[in-house]
Amino acid sequence: MNKKINILISLIVIILILSSCTPLNTPSVSSPSQISTVTPSDSATEQPPSQNPTPSAEPSVETPEPPTKTTLKLSAIGDVMSHYTQILDAYNAETGEYDYSNSLSRVKNYTKTTDLLIANLETSMSEGEYTGYPVFNTPPALAKNLKDIGVDIVSLSNNHCLDKGFNGLVSTIENVENAGLEHLGTYATQQQRDENNGVLVKEVNGISMAFVNYSYGTNVIRIPAGKEFSVNLLYEDYLGPYSVLNKTQIEKDMEYARSLDTDLIIALLHWGSEYVTSENASQREAAQLFFENGADIIIGNHSHVLQPMGFETIQTTDNQEKEVFVCYSLGNFMSNITRTHYTLTSAILNLYIEKDLTTNVTTVTGYDYVPLYMLTPEWGGSRFYVLPVHDAINEYEFGSSSIINEKIYNDLIESLKISHTILGKEYDYYHIGRQ
Template sequence: MGRFSILLLTTMTAVVLTGCQSAPVSTPTPEAAVTPTPTAAPTPTPTPQPPTTATLAVCGDVMSHMPVTNDAWDEGAGIYDYTPIFEAARPYVEGADYAVANLETTLSTQGPYSGYPAFKSPAALAGDLKDLGFDLVLTANNHCLDRGYDGLVSTLDQLDQAGLAHVGTARSAEEAQPDTAIQVADVGGISVAFLGYTYGTNGIPLPSGKDYAVNLFNTDYMTTLSTPDTDRLEADLAAARALDTDLIAVMIHWGVEYQTTQNSYQEELTDLLIANGADLVLGGHSHVPQPLEMRTVTAADGTQHTGFVCYSLGNFISSQVDPLTDTTAVLTLELTLDHETGEAGVTGWSYVPMLMVRRDGTAQVFTLTDASAIPAGASDALVHKLEQAVSDCASILGPTPASP
């Protein structure tokens, strides 16, 4: 093979080898990494807190005239026991979140006991009221000084021993200060500040040096009983508002006995109380029922405030015989707290008519009876009385159930 051939072969081989190689591949420039922007999680819509609803049972005047006191005596057990007398009210009192009444007597562990005109009743009454389901009683009324200052102190001592809260009277100046005199209660999750007052003390002056003993809403409690102590009421209600409770309730002893309608003075006082923050005004003293109503008042600053008023529920227990003094009702108020607005108030009510039945025999037996349910075996006379009690309550208190 000649030199030219070898060169040619070499050249061809080089060409062939070169032609078999792949073309160079360009490597792409990597793009800069992009960090995704995190998507904010949606803010969950808070679940609205449902309104809180509670029930407050209200009863009338608890009076122990001597026939009632004698009936409460259990000879076999050697004790005073009032529970059989008002047992029929237990489902309505015990069934409420909180229950209140007006205690219109003094209490003592020592006899002799007495009824009208100067009441002194067995201390067992306090424990029996607590057992029935009551939580608080008004002690400011025209009979609270029937046994003087000592009787007032004894009454409060017995209530404390029974575990019953009280408003309206005080054993000391310290106890009469707003921070202790105003009772704040948890009523089924709704806070309520309770205050208590009376128009007078049946002409018995306050003990010397103890003006704090009884909460009086009249400046002329020994004379005309017609001049409200506006300064005191306004100051007390300001103290109650400062407690920042959901509701304020004023229990008050007022009006004219045996009248089934309120008078103008009661209405004026109601307006004064509501204008200064009272949401509930719970009255007693008339010994017969008086109306229920919602009342709207314009305050001095131009704002409007609505409150519920019970002028009177008559006697819870007694042995009075005047017309309608045996007729009463257990009132149940529906209280509602709106957590969204912070507003609270009475959103409804109902009542159960009751009749204090007096049966004469070898002994006088008193039974508070549910007038809306005729007991088996009731005589025609008792049936008529029960039906009349239902009718009377409807005409005075209004139809049941009622709503504002």
Template sequence: MALKKWLVVFIVFIVSNGLLYAQEAASVSLVFVGDVMGHGTQIKSAFVPETKQYSYEGCFKYVRNIFEEADFTIANLEVTLAGPPFKGYPQFSSPDALAIAMKDAGVNAMVTANNHCVDRRRKGLERTIDVLDSLAIPHTGTFKNQSDNERNNPMLLRKNGIKIALINYTYGTNGIPVSKPNVVNFLEKDVVVADIEKAKKLRPDKIIAFVHWGLEYQTQANKEQKMFNQVFKENGVDVVIGSHPHVVQPIEYEEDHFVVYSLGNFISNQRTAPRDGGVMVRLELTKIGDKTEVSDAGYYLTWVYTPIINGKKEFMVLPVTAFEQDAQFMDAKAHKRLIKYGQEARNIYKNNIKIKEYFFDKNLPGWVKNSPLLSGVGQP
């Protein structure tokens, strides 16, 4: 599907009491990205010996035009940017270059409330905020103090006359206490309801919740996820986006309420199926008069390719539909797994009615038609 980025403004004619009225309509598009992980192998891969610096530029080059086409691309940053020493699991701290590469690829908002957000305690939480602020990337979910929470909870996104309030929560922080005066948004009913009421006072056109919840590696939502989704729905949240299980879970869209129970991994070194892939969900909101609705909803399946190039493991997020019929630079084993992952994910989505799969258009501007890393490619 070829998409172009423009302000969609058209005239809608409404008949009332026999009179014809004209109203303008405007749209805004959003892409939601799942778990951005930073395992030790990823950090090692990003290190450039010649400069002693880190670079993640190659990780996102095959999806960046999807990001850039959207008005907002929102990702779950599931690491801290706490500075050195850089380490992966179990207490993550990734180089700032990860956030820089994501911004360069088109990610222009992030959520930070997840079970790893206090891996490096107060220093890690606050430095993560400082780095995102220095990059002018809006964010929400973790805060230096209550004053910061009051300013940035919810995160407001504005485009084309449409205002979106986004709230973000996590089920926990792996048992690590939150240092005072830091604030982390926990998934607690009283907190959620109070935040929704606060968001409503800002009179947004839509309220979106990005939630870290569920059980790891389970491809179906559990009772707690369904219960909290109902809390969001009953209190006026229009869209719920889930993360944490590290695998794809179902999408439901009914009665003007849209929920993605889990986006799965966007990028990580978790290679055991089905943790090796994820989904990017794209929504379009259209406003006519005072009413804003989801006018289009769909998803792109993604899979992480990890070839050995010149003796080093690389990481590349690939849109599945771009490679299923065209292996391009992929080795046979990896190509077979990409196809299998697509089948597994589509089986989870087999009951979708109003949500379609987007097929990646390689004619879009920015698509990398041939990998510059063809030489030295080995088995993943």
């Protein structure tokens, strides 16, 4: 009995072992060519619900506030002249060309950093021999060199505009235009004069300006008959003694300037007495005429030395008080008038102008000046240089100058004293902190 039971148990164990060795019923793997690809059409007809989340709101962009004001830095330099020694200095024997860029190389950091720069070009640029005082005829390269340092506008009505006659006046205009400079004060044709009634209009940084330019005389050179349009004159008796203001023409021109409705009217006047460091009665009389007729700013030249500048309050013809600005003279920006330190001293005038875009009121908010010194060979220079005085003084004091010696350094100190005495130390850009 026990033997049967043992046999039965053995059979059961064998059956269990055999059943565990049977392979699993798993599907066979087909070859790659036999694998079917499921395409969208093969998929189930019932798709999962689409996912369309609500887009998030775009971040809000703040619209910048429109500007409430615009500003302008308007600058001016004094008389630009080229005496014969300067012509020789500018001549390159190797090329046969003229180039004044060396003389102007040290001042361009100040002339190229303004919005609009004006110069008084006191010479002819005509055919023939180049000459200096008393009949100036300068190589046209000077006009290009002025453009290169940032000059935008040149006033041409001055006592040397007819040094080479009417034809020379026309050639000067052509050469100035070829250099890319704008100009006013002299005209080649009646049509040219009539196009704008002697007014040049400029707009910079959204501030519009109307410029006029007049000279007291023409060095006793009579304007040719039929060419009276060619020079804007401050006096009817322009051959002397300069006592009768040319009111009819000036008032007509200023009326036209006012009609243009510009933000500012600026008069560039060649006037006053030479080598005198203060304005005279005739300058004050002429200034009053222009201010009464709408001028906001007067920039003067001719004296070959500095004269005062500043704000004044005047009474208009309709009995309104008005604040205006006048600079009586900026001296010799570039020349070889070497009489004294005074004739070697000049300045760059900087006017700071602001226009309220809400009220459209335009104001001269302030001014300063950059003292300049004309270094010449006669006064110790190796060549001609227009020097910013503070830069030149600092170069010498720090031992980094190749052109300033002790004698020139002392001359610079004297020149700076002159500028401060006439124009005020408090308006020197260096002391204001606008280096």
